[in-house]
Amino acid sequence: MGVVRRRSGSFVLKVNPILCDGFGHCHELAPELVDVDEWGYPIVATEPVPLSNSGVLQSARYAVRGCPRQALSIERSHDAEKPQ
Amino acid sequence: MISSGSLPRVLHGSEGRPLSLAQHEEVFIAGTPFNVMHELEHSGLTGRGGAAFPTFRKVDLLRLQRGHNKSVVVNVMEGEPAAHKEFALAGANPHLILEGAQVLAGLIGAKRILVCVARDNPTVVNHLSRAIHELERRSLRGAKIELHTPPWRYVAGEESALVHWLNDNESLPQYRPERPSILRVGHSPVLVDNAETCANVALIARFGAEWFRKLGTVQSPGSTLVSLTGAVERSTVLEVSLGTPIRDILAAGHADMAPQALLLGGFGGTWLHGQHIDTPYANEHLGAHGASVGAGVMAVLPREACGVYETLRIVRWMANESARQCGPCAFGLPALAEDLTSITHSSKDPKAAYERLQSRCDSIEGRGACRHPDGVIRLVRSALIVFAEDIAQHIVGRPCTGTQRPKHTITIPSLEHEDELIWE
Amino acid sequence: MIAFTSTYFWYTTRATGIVALLLLTLVVTLGTLVANRIGGTFVGRFELNELHRSVSVVAMLFLFVHILTTVVDSYVSTGIISAFVPMTSAYKTIPIAIGAVGFDLLLCVWISSLLKVRIKNESWRFIHWFSWLAYTSAIVHAYMSGSDTHDGAGLLLVAGCAGIVLNVALWRYFGRPERAAGRTALSPIPRAKTIPQRTDSTSRAFPTQKPRRR
Numbered sequence: 001m002g003v004v005r006r007r008s009g010s011f012v013l014k015v016n017p018i019l020c021d022g023f024g025h026c027h028e029l030a031p032e033l034v035d036v037d038e039w040g041y042p043i044v045a046t047e048p049v050p051l052s053n054s055g056v057l058q059s060a061r062y063a064v065r066g067c068p069r070q071a072l073s074i075e076r077s078h079d080a081e082k083p084q
Numbered sequence: 085m086i087s088s089g090s091l092p093r094v095l096h097g098s099e100g101r102p103l104s105l106a107q108h109e110e111v112f113i114a115g116t117p118f119n120v121m122h123e124l125e126h127s128g129l130t131g132r133g134g135a136a137f138p139t140f141r142k143v144d145l146l147r148l149q150r151g152h153n154k155s156v157v158v159n160v161m162e163g164e165p166a167a168h169k170e171f172a173l174a175g176a177n178p179h180l181i182l183e184g185a186q187v188l189a190g191l192i193g194a195k196r197i198l199v200c201v202a203r204d205n206p207t208v209v210n211h212l213s214r215a216i217h218e219l220e221r222r223s224l225r226g227a228k229i230e231l232h233t234p235p236w237r238y239v240a241g242e243e244s245a246l247v248h249w250l251n252d253n254e255s256l257p258q259y260r261p262e263r264p265s266i267l268r269v270g271h272s273p274v275l276v277d278n279a280e281t282c283a284n285v286a287l288i289a290r291f292g293a294e295w296f297r298k299l300g301t302v303q304s305p306g307s308t309l310v311s312l313t314g315a316v317e318r319s320t321v322l323e324v325s326l327g328t329p330i331r332d333i334l335a336a337g338h339a340d341m342a343p344q345a346l347l348l349g350g351f352g353g354t355w356l357h358g359q360h361i362d363t364p365y366a367n368e369h370l371g372a373h374g375a376s377v378g379a380g381v382m383a384v385l386p387r388e389a390c391g392v393y394e395t396l397r398i399v400r401w402m403a404n405e406s407a408r409q410c411g412p413c414a415f416g417l418p419a420l421a422e423d424l425t426s427i428t429h430s431s432k433d434p435k436a437a438y439e440r441l442q443s444r445c446d447s448i449e450g451r452g453a454c455r456h457p458d459g460v461i462r463l464v465r466s467a468l469i470v471f472a473e474d475i476a477q478h479i480v481g482r483p484c485t486g487t488q489r490p491k492h493t494i495t496i497p498s499l500e501h502e503d504e505l506i507w508e
Numbered sequence: 509m510i511a512f513t514s515t516y517f518w519y520t521t522r523a524t525g526i527v528a529l530l531l532l533t534l535v536v537t538l539g540t541l542v543a544n545r546i547g548g549t550f551v552g553r554f555e556l557n558e559l560h561r562s563v564s565v566v567a568m569l570f571l572f573v574h575i576l577t578t579v580v581d582s583y584v585s586t587g588i589i590s591a592f593v594p595m596t597s598a599y600k601t602i603p604i605a606i607g608a609v610g611f612d613l614l615l616c617v618w619i620s621s622l623l624k625v626r627i628k629n630e631s632w633r634f635i636h637w638f639s640w641l642a643y644t645s646a647i648v649h650a651y652m653s654g655s656d657t658h659d660g661a662g663l664l665l666v667a668g669c670a671g672i673v674l675n676v677a678l679w680r681y682f683g684r685p686e687r688a689a690g691r692t693a694l695s696p697i698p699r700a701k702t703i704p705q706r707t708d709s710t711s712r713a714f715p716t717q718k719p720r721r722r
Contacts, residue, residue, distance in 0.1 A: 019629055021692065021693050022692070022693050022694070022695060022696075023542075023545060023553060023695075023697075024545075024548060024553055024695075024696075024697030025552075025553050025554040025557060027697060027699075027700060028548075028552045028553060028554045028697075028700070029554050031700045031703050031704060032703065032704050035699070035703065036696070036697055036699050036700075038696060039694060039696055040694065040695055040696035040697050062554075066554045066557060066558070068542065068557060069629055070624065070625065070629045070632075
């Protein structure tokens, strides 16, 4: 199977507000991370999510892929190396 | 001759006409040459365009960038309509600005200086182009200076919008997710600095950090230009030492000494209640009241005026000045203007409008590519605090008489299409 | 040269051509539904987008088979070059040329979409507009080169597809969302009825859920 890598660190979903055109696909695909305002534009959660939370990470990936304007991106930040 | 630590500094020697190159060199006799980077660092100079970012850090960042065609952009756009300090400076000491730009160009290794002035102000364009010609005739060594004239808009003075105009001829702010981020003209890094900051850099290069710190406070050293408007005898630009109590500034400008409130910073700044006019004019003291020096605007609101109405007029204008690239700003700001209208004119359920206004402010904040909506929200929130009693009266249907005054306090440039705020 | 032909090539090329046309009609309709922001209540907007992407892949497959069977069949003197370069086919020069133009455009649209993450969004959109031109050439090619599209069911099919897409195109223009200064669209999507809780979150994540200031 290979090496099992434990994911450490967190990610945050980022939206480019200039490219965003308010389609709303991200809210449908990742409702845990993206809320929508009264004009249809996304309110993206700013709190980092641990990478181990694979369900939310997968939703984020779908949202990035599904955005018609490619306005979303996932930004990762890794934890410092833990001594064994 | 500038040797003592007194005012005026950047406005020194002017008598209504800009100084020629010969006069300039006579007035600002050079001091001993310094290690300018060292002096810049110790001077603690911060940007005078509104963001107050430490100039040394910006220059240092640009110095480390690779690029064979770096440039310095001098921002004389004066985006804030209530401010006219860049224009006053260009009308007094254009050579000081250009000299400061040359110093910065030398520090970062730039070969070009791009001076950007709004084309809507031909007098200032003229002053600067004359000054540039004088330098060219002398054929002094240094970076090549070019004059550019973008059209004037509020966002055109924002540094990423200015660079975008230089690149693509459209003044649209850019999305900058990583801080600190480098702006580029073409492929080469560029240092964007305000005209007043450049002038201060020139003075620091000539007279040193010690001299610079003789005025101002420890945390906010030096002097700054203040555009005093509103309930004043005449709109003026004063050069003040940072940390001067606001009361003294008002007295020096012959302003209303018992104002209802002061608009500090600009249209994207904050209101300061009239009871706080003894606060020293420096960020560390103004911060306690939620205000900041910003772009050096100080608009005085007299007691007879209606603060909410003035805020409404500003918000409507700012909503129209949005670049409309981002949904929350393009649609949110006009919505804020609508809610403020309901409150000010006590029409259509002002209580609900008040609640909606607050939740909309929370919703829109931080979701634009630039800080334009954040500025408007900051202004609205400060108005809700400073004019709380007045608002309470408006909500229950007893608006003050300030809305019917024939001449409004704060001068706002006319809206292009007053009735079509955002739809084309 | 050994004659490499069979009536099955002929049947396949006609059949796959018709199916490709029908699927392309569906693709254009779905694309317009996405562009005009349909969905959010009964069907998800992202679902229409995914359907648009998937059906376009199937349509391209049928198109490849249609071209392959025509090219391989030695009964008609259409070489592989004439599938890409217009006016190089001896058999039915103009109709095949129009088909080639449409195919080239569709290839550009398809490849740019496969590389969508790597190219600028404005470049992708520029190329995508040409899909309308590609469809028009598909209709004209179908009418002109089809052996049974000049009367009866074939004509009805081609005319029907053309009529549908014409209506869709008109709706694309007249039913487009309102915009602020040509840059930002207004087409609010209904807020999800239940927002699932993230299993790890202890505090509120969304800025609007900040405690109210007094």
